[in-house]
Amino acid sequence: MAETKREIERKYEATAETRLPDLTRAAGVASVTDEGVTELDAVYYDTADLRLAADSLTLRRRTGGADAGWHLKFPVAAGVRDEVRAPLSETLPRSLTELLRSRVRHGEVVPVVRLRSSRDVRHLRDGDGTVLAELSVDTVHADRLLDGPGGSGATAAWTEIEVELADDADPAVLDAVEKRLRKAGVHPSDTPSKLARALHETGLEPAAPAETDADGSAGAAVLAYARKQVEALVRFDPAVRRDLPDAVHQMRVACRRLRSAFKSYRKILDRDVTDPVGAELKWLAGELGHARDQEVLEARLSDALDALPREQRHGPARGRLRTWSNARTRDARRRALDALDSPRHLALLDALDGLLADPPLRPGARKKAAKALPKAVRRDHGRLAERMGPALALDPGHDRDVALHEARKAAKRARYAADAAVPTLGKPAKRFSKRVKAVQSLLGDHQDTVVARGALRDLATDAENAGEPSFTWGVLHARQEAAAAAGERELPGVWERAGAPEIRAALSR
Structure with missing residues (x-):
């Protein structure tokens, strides 16, 4: 049975040397608790011609963490996606296959990249101890799995900071956290997702949207x-x-x-x-x-x-x-x-x-x-x-x-x-x-x-x-x-x- 979660998050560039500022100085944040490090291993799937990525969709099978399973993400707005989840299984669940049908059609999805992430998690809480957002520092290693020009086997690695709004929390907390991060020299990422960055850095790019020649005819x-x-x-x-x-x-x-x-x-x-x-x-x-x-x-x-x-x-x-x-x-x-x-x-x-x-x-x-x-x-x-x-x-x-x-x-x-x-x-x-x-x-x-x-x-x-x-x-x-x-x-x-x-x-x- 698939379930859906609205995901509202922001991503920031980081390096191994990046140090987080005191986020209790962000408006509304009273405390920051260390939740430890989680190891995540995700294989991302797409068609051979990357139709899903071209439409900003993400399909992955992830192990590790509290939400292990299949995840299909649909863009809603900048920084907002609906994540449809299905239980972990060896093959793509039918509930997700149906949602991909208009794009995949008679084709199939295949492994494209594998991302292994070491996720250092912190919870940002208000004065009552309620979680407002989750901040993670992710150290990511990407392996290209899809054959194509240049072959498979290309790799990439980077560190990023991700701040995800908790369910029912006020989105203003994301603005407050970003203000503190910017003052500390931490700036928003140029790429909207880990997958987009992995594809780019391993030499895989979805086809540009087809355009009709604007010749005035x-x-x-x-x-x-x-x-x-x-x-x-x-x-x-x-x-x-x-x-x-x-x-x-x-x-x-x-x-x-x-x-x-x-x-x-x-x-x-x-x-x-x-x-x-x-x-x-x-x-x-x-x-x-x-x-x-x-x-x-x-x-x-x-x-x-x-x-x-x-x-x-x-x-x-x-x-x-x-x-x-x-x-x-x-x-x-x-x-x-x-x-x-x-x-x-x-x-x-x-x-x-x-x-x-x-x-x-x-x-x-x-x-x-x-x-x-x-x-x-x-x-x-x-x-x-x-x-x-x-x-x-x-x-x-x-x-x-x-x-x-x-x-x-x-x-x-x-x-x-x-x-x-x-x-x-x-x-x-x-x-x-x-x-x-x-x-x-x-x-x-x-x-x-x-x-x-x-x-x-x-x-x-x-x-x-x-x-x-x-x-x-x-x-x-x-x-x-x-x-x-x-x-x-x-x-x-x-x-x-x-x-x-x-x-x-x-x-x-």
Whole structure:
């Protein structure tokens, strides 16, 4: 069973002659206790082409110390990583293999370097004796294990100081300790991790991130945007598996942005190639959509129930909603994970890599981005206008709900097209995206009321069949109807601002 620990630490350069200052003079630190020396032995793993290191991921099998086992570290922010731990075993645990799947794919991880560290540990404590941080002076010896240019067998050695924040401690203590270390002539390390330093000093360097040639062409601009979305798909795969907040949503958005770009910029990328890939992106977004839609629906219904006065809550409404939601959430999550575990998903990632490596550029890709991209954005805006007009003319009801939902899809496409153009067009594209996003958001809220009303009808039926009062579900249904009506009244004004001539003119370069 894997567990996760948030690791917040800072590293500093040191030598065998470095002497630590009196850290009880750091704000908040009342005492420093010597915890002795621990011998650590860790083998770090990666693919032969160092894909994990290229994405700042660390995978190791370590013996010695209190946390011996397998450790997989994901970057969160500068000096902050999530460390996923699994028990010590001879082979990589499945729980970690799954988290690496989007990066490793059909390959395997192999030993890359071995680090043996002699760790001299001190605990920094407050006046009550509570540990605020752990400071260690690490004497490190690195051995290169991976064959390659220059062969294996290269070694390196260094000393460093590491200060790691204790669980639930105030991060300000790290600033206070750093202030004392700097005054003593101890400075932050230039490398973010021991692995990064070991790779560099033993002649192993991960490949530099692939970049689209920034030549000002439409093809370069669209490929740069597509590459960003593909990177998001890979990055959010393990986040979805770890059930991190908003991960499903962000991965689904990356699918939609990519698919939308293929359609919006069809004069730049050949749709004979991108359409089949887009169909697979639609499949993946659909499989993820069940989990995301359930997240949104559950939050909406739960908040609505909380907002009801006590006298309008009849029967075991809270319990029924919880039971109904839990079952749907489990099914939706299982469906999302099944999709990520499928060969179809890996084939999609491989296809996207192939598309970026050998892009299907059309003649329009050679045009200047500043000329070609605005045309695509204006075309998508016109498509949105063609849907909004008829939708607004319909009377409230099922047909209007369907028409507004179709308009919402067109609004997303227009907004995503503008977002792809922001690096080229700057503020005009940003303003356009902001106005269209307001339309999309209002249409999204309206569609959420449509879905919520359907769910409330189901809940009312289930309650009646169980002999429970359905009054509460009826009240909630009426409130969702009122929210939909309010949104429909607001929509014409929001759309007018997004369809204003000056917005389109701003993109007429």
